[in-house]
Amino acid sequence: MEQGLASTTYHQSRQRLEHYFDQTARKAWEDLTSDVPVSGIRATVRAGRDKMRNILLDTLPTDMHGMRLLDAGCGTGALSIEAAKRGAHVVAVDVSQGLIDVAQKRAPEGLSIDWKVGDMRHRDLGIFDHVIAMDSLIHYSQEDVIAVLKAWSDRTNNIAYTFAPGTALLRTMHVVGKAFPRSDRSPAIKPLSEARLSKAIEAALPDWQIDFTKRVSSGFYKSEAMGMRRK
Numbered sequence: 001m002e003q004g005l006a007s008t009t010y011h012q013s014r015q016r017l018e019h020y021f022d023q024t025a026r027k028a029w030e031d032l033t034s035d036v037p038v039s040g041i042r043a044t045v046r047a048g049r050d051k052m053r054n055i056l057l058d059t060l061p062t063d064m065h066g067m068r069l070l071d072a073g074c075g076t077g078a079l080s081i082e083a084a085k086r087g088a089h090v091v092a093v094d095v096s097q098g099l100i101d102v103a104q105k106r107a108p109e110g111l112s113i114d115w116k117v118g119d120m121r122h123r124d125l126g127i128f129d130h131v132i133a134m135d136s137l138i139h140y141s142q143e144d145v146i147a148v149l150k151a152w153s154d155r156t157n158n159i160a161y162t163f164a165p166g167t168a169l170l171r172t173m174h175v176v177g178k179a180f181p182r183s184d185r186s187p188a189i190k191p192l193s194e195a196r197l198s199k200a201i202e203a204a205l206p207d208w209q210i211d212f213t214k215r216v217s218s219g220f221y222k223s224e225a226m227g228m229r230r231k
Contacts, residue, residue: 010144014095014119016188017139021096030102033076044219049135052162052216053079055225056132059160064088067129070156072120073136077103077113083132084111091128093120094136121151133161135223138189142197146204149228153205157230165215165224166191194224207231 021029032042033049056079061067065087071080074092076099084090089112094100097117104115116125120136131152137145145163152159198210211227 007144007147009141010147013139013141013144018095021094022098026096026098026102029099030076033078033102041220045221048216048218048221048223051218052221052223052225053082053134055214055216056134056160056162057082059158059227060086060088060130060132062086064129068126070120070125070128070131070152072131072133072152072161074103074115075099075134075136077106077115079132079134080113081107081111084113088112088130090114091116091125093118093122093125095119121148123151123155126155128156130158130160131156133159135162137161138164138223141190142192142200145192145197146200149201150204153208153230158228159208160225160227162223162225163194163197164189164191165222166193194226197226201228 028042031038032046038046060069060083063086064083067088069080069083069088069090071077071083071090071092074080074094075096077092080090080092080103084107091114092100092103093116094103095117100115100117107113107115118125120133133148137148140148149159149161194213201208201210205228207230208228209231211229213224213226215224216222
């Protein structure tokens with residue numbers, strides 16, 4: 001998407017994520033998204049992410065032949081690979097070249113996946129039947145989340161994404177988590193109020209409706225899925 005349409009905070013958040021995943025934590029996230037042994041903290045995160053991925057995959061058709069899916073913030077590619085196995089043509093984009101490299105190595109041959117490093121909002125990515133964004137918007141402010149949803153809204157009829165629920169427990173855990181070793185920390189998470197986010201979506205996207213929300217809590221992993229579709 002054109003640079004002028006993204007806020008300063010959005011660009012700053014993207015830059016921090018790019019540095020984190022490419023310079024600081026590529027190996028940690030490669031391990032987290034595999035089956036190698038990890039610390040107890042990260043094991044809870046792995047379990048939570050697996051559960052959330054299945055929730056998002058359940059929003060997609062079992063037969064996706066002829067469909068296009070945007071996996072926005074695809075990470076090491078697990079969701080992209082499963083969607084492609086259903087027959088979808090997947091455009092998998094991430095801010096991190098390092099994570100894309102891991103994803104490409106893991107993907108079986110013969111799947112229709114276009115791996116890209118770049119901005120998940122960019123219009124050049126195309127038009128899609130479904131957009132999925134798992135834990136890629138949890139690092140952005142509500143204003144920037146709404147801007148991203150608006151960017152996708154004219155190029156798809158179905159969006160499912162996750163945000164960090166703004167609970168007192170999550171806010172406390174986020175602060176406490178700073179005391180843990182760097183290998184057990186994730187990039188800065190910005191908890192959002194579900195009620196305020198829902199109202200903001202209603203105001204900004206009047207042609208859309210929220211179909212469901214579903215929260216996953218697994219140790220230090222706290223994330224909430226929200227499904228939306230055009231009315």
